[in-house]
Every structure is written in structure tokens, then in C-alpha cells.
Amino acid sequence: MFLSGRPTDPVVPSVVRRLAGAEAITAVWRNELGGLTFSLGHGPGRRFVKHSPPGGPDLRREVQRLRWVAPYASVPAVLESGSDEHGQFLLTAGIPGENAVTERWRADPAAAVRAIGSGLRRLHDAAPVEDCPFDWSADTRRTVIEGMPRQDPSRWHPIHAHLDHDRALDILRNPPPVDKAVVCHGDSCAPNTLLDEAGNYRALVDLGALGVADRWADLAVATWSTNWNYGQGWEPALLDAYGIDPDPDRTAYYRLLWDLGP
Numbered sequence: 001m002f003l004s005g006r007p008t009d010p011v012v013p014s015v016v017r018r019l020a021g022a023e024a025i026t027a028v029w030r031n032e033l034g035g036l037t038f039s040l041g042h043g044p045g046r047r048f049v050k051h052s053p054p055g056g057p058d059l060r061r062e063v064q065r066l067r068w069v070a071p072y073a074s075v076p077a078v079l080e081s082g083s084d085e086h087g088q089f090l091l092t093a094g095i096p097g098e099n100a101v102t103e104r105w106r107a108d109p110a111a112a113v114r115a116i117g118s119g120l121r122r123l124h125d126a127a128p129v130e131d132c133p134f135d136w137s138a139d140t141r142r143t144v145i146e147g148m149p150r151q152d153p154s155r156w157h158p159i160h161a162h163l164d165h166d167r168a169l170d171i172l173r174n175p176p177p178v179d180k181a182v183v184c185h186g187d188s189c190a191p192n193t194l195l196d197e198a199g200n201y202r203a204l205v206d207l208g209a210l211g212v213a214d215r216w217a218d219l220a221v222a223t224w225s226t227n228w229n230y231g232q233g234w235e236p237a238l239l240d241a242y243g244i245d246p247d248p249d250r251t252a253y254y255r256l257l258w259d260l261g262p
Helices: 014-020 059-069 109-126 138-146 165-172 215-230 233-243 246-259
Strands: 025-030 036-040 049-052 077-085 087-093 181-184 193-194 202-204 211-214
Touching: 014 025, 014 036, 014 049, 014 077, 014 087, 014 202, 025 215, 049 059, 059 087, 077 215, 109 181, 109 193, 109 202, 138 202, 138 215, 138 246, 165 246, 181 215, 211 215, 215 233
Parallel strands: none
Antiparallel strands: 025 036, 036 049, 049 087, 077 087, 181 211, 193 202
């Protein structure tokens, strides 16, 4: 099983070597499904390339979403994309800044969670729901989950391990009323926010699941990820930066929905 994080000594796909040319290649991230992200070069002209193996995430989804949301949010510009027998790739322009879980920002969680909360608020306020062609609603995600094989509760987060598969689905079939429909990021964990040198929100990355949903679909996961990345006690600061009061019921629902995927 793959774990998310910076990979050590990965195999560099041939398409990544082609895209890099003479530039230095640095592995920066491996996702849970074995997809790799590399940086190409250094400085202002640095680029990033994602590579997804056969059976991994469909990067065409992210290409579509990045191009749609670009007029409304600070996101990486798509430079090239494609596929071969070894998988899919997505080449994007670099954006100056660091993700919110680098060593520097782990040591300054107050700045990091403030940037995450304010970045989500900017996206939610700016991207037009009525024009968004992508759906990330609770009903759509639950339908996908119902079509998946039965899940082993021991693989869920400990807060859900007391549930069995049927009981979890029963809960998901009764979502709370939508608080506010927005264009959600779709993977609002801390690493997907970039900060500038001063610690302010700079950009969002990894938008392959972007779509319309209740804003708590993003907020529940963003606050949850502060516990994994910075320790306990930072959820209120993120919600303050976003400008919203806690909502325990919606938070619990969307965390269960996240845990069961997709």
C-alpha cells in the first residue's frame, strides 16, 4: 500500500524525463494510489508534472477542472497533458510558494491554518456555482460508494470504526440540508494550499475532484487535516479564517463521506 508523502528514490517515468529535458528532476510527492509528482528545474521557471499509473487517478479530470476554474482562483496553469502505455501525465507551470505542510509551516501552524481557511473562502466566494459543470454533491458521491465493494471498517478512521458497512451507508443516505452550495476544492487537505513568503494564502493545487457541493464538504476535511498535520486544537482557527461558526453535524457527516470515498 502506498502512503502519501515525499517519495524516496522513485522510478522516474520516461515521459517525465522527456518533459524535463536538461532540467533537474526532483520527486516531491507520492499519493496513496502510487501517483507521483515531480518538480522540473528551479527558480521562477520551475514546472511540475504529475504522473498517474494505469488504474490510478484520471488526470484528464484535473485538466478540465483547472482550465475551468483558472479565471476565478489562483491555480496552476496547464501546459501539457497526455497518456501512454505507462499512464497519464499533467504538466503545469509552477507557482511561487510552499505548501502548507513544509517544515517551515508545520512550525507555524497559526499561519498555515489561516491561509487554508482564507484560501477556501476565496474559492467558494469567487467560482460561480451556476456555471460549474462539475458535481461533487453528497448524493453523487454516495451513489458511487454504494457501487463499490463492501468496505472493511478497520480501514476507516478510528472515529468511524464502530460502524459497520450497512450502518455507515444508512447515515450517508440522510445528508444534512445543504448550508450553502459552492464550488468545492474536492481535496482540501492542508498540503493542497500554497503559502507565500509572508505566510499568506497564495494558491490551490490538486483540484481533480473540484465540483459543486455544500461548503462543509470542504470545511469538514480541511479542519480534520489540521489534526493530522499540526496537532489538536487548530480547527477553530481555520473556521475563523474562513469566517464561519462550527457545525458539528455537517462536519461529522462529511467526514464519514470522505472516509468511505470517493
